Amino acid sequence: QKEVEQNSGPLSVPEGAIASLNCTYSDRVSQSFFWYRQYSGKSPELIMSIYSNGDKEDGRFTAQLNKASQYVSLLIRDSQPSDSATYLCAVKIWNYGGSQGNLIFGKGTKLSVKP
Amino acid sequence: EPEVTQTPSHQVTQMGQEVILRCVPISNHLYFYWYRQILGQKVEFLVSFYNNEISEKSEIFDDQFSVERPDGSNFTLKIRSTKLEDSAMYFCASSPGTGTDTQYFGPGTRLTVL
Numbered sequence: 514q515k516e517v518e519q520n521s522g523p524l525s526v527p528e529g530a531i532a533s534l535n536c537t538y539s540d541r542v543s544q545s546f547f548w549y550r551q552y553s554g555k556s557p558e559l560i561m562s563i564y565s566n567g568d569k570e571d572g573r574f575t576a577q578l579n580k581a582s583q584y585v586s587l588l589i590r591d592s593q594p595s596d597s598a599t600y601l602c603a604v605k606i607w608n609y610g611g612s613q614g615n616l617i618f619g620k621g622t623k624l625s626v627k628p
Numbered sequence: 629e630p631e632v633t634q635t636p637s638h639q640v641t642q643m644g645q646e647v648i649l650r651c652v653p654i655s656n657h658l659y660f661y662w663y664r665q666i667l668g669q670k671v672e673f674l675v676s677f678y679n680n681e682i683s684e685k686s687e688i689f690d691d692q693f694s695v696e697r698p699d700g701s702n703f704t705l706k707i708r709s710t711k712l713e714d715s716a717m718y719f720c721a722s723s724p725g726t727g728t729d730t731q732y733f734g735p736g737t738r739l740t741v742l
Contacts, residue, residue, distance in 0.1 A: 545729055547730070549733075555735070555736075556717075556733040556736045557671060557719070557733045558733070559732065562730055603671075615673040615684055616661075616663075616671075616673060616731060618671040618672070620669070621670070
């Protein structure tokens with residue numbers, strides 16, 4: 514059973530602080546990793562993708578991947594109240610029959626940034 | 629910027645009725661997906677579609693479900709005989725197929741089965 518685990522939170526941080534979101538996955542052949550943001554009642558919105566071990570930075574966001582530990586994280590620097598949302602970790606396992614493979618989502622971590 | 633669109637935004641139906649949810653993927657994308665999210669739960673994969681056929685489906689995607697790409701732009705999900713437990717948000721997603729495997733999600737259709 515392929516699973517993606519996230520702490521459901523809520524994670525509460527003050528405005529301007531760093532928010533740290535964590536995710537673990539069960540399947541060692543997972544190849545692509547994504548962070549999506551989901552506001553209440555809305556669809557997942559892509560924040561970042563990461564494929565290789567190490568860090569990947571995009572503006573205030575940094576994704577970190579450690580395949581040996583089956584762990585992926587997202588850091589949000591200088592958190593803003595508008596960052597308050599649920600953050601979904603998603604993992605893709607490529608298939609061998611011509612499909613790019615489906616995403617397996619975690620339950621998401623609810624982040625609240627207090628002004 | 630191109631977006632995935634979905635219609636309707638909200639569909640209310642009676643148990644046992646058929647519903648068709650519609651999606652227009654991003655132009656030139658090759659891979660299409662349906663996911664669903666029951667209120668308060670995780671996003672779950674239903675089916676993927678490539679080259680005019682289903683490439684993968686989950687256990688949720690039973691005989692009550694079907695997908696079609698009736699023309700060059702629309703991608704539909706049909707639920708033949710809706711059940712109360714089909715009430716959920718249904719998201720369509722598409723992926724280019726070349727250069728990136730990122731999936732872009734539409735705004736969703738909220739299906740309410742009474």
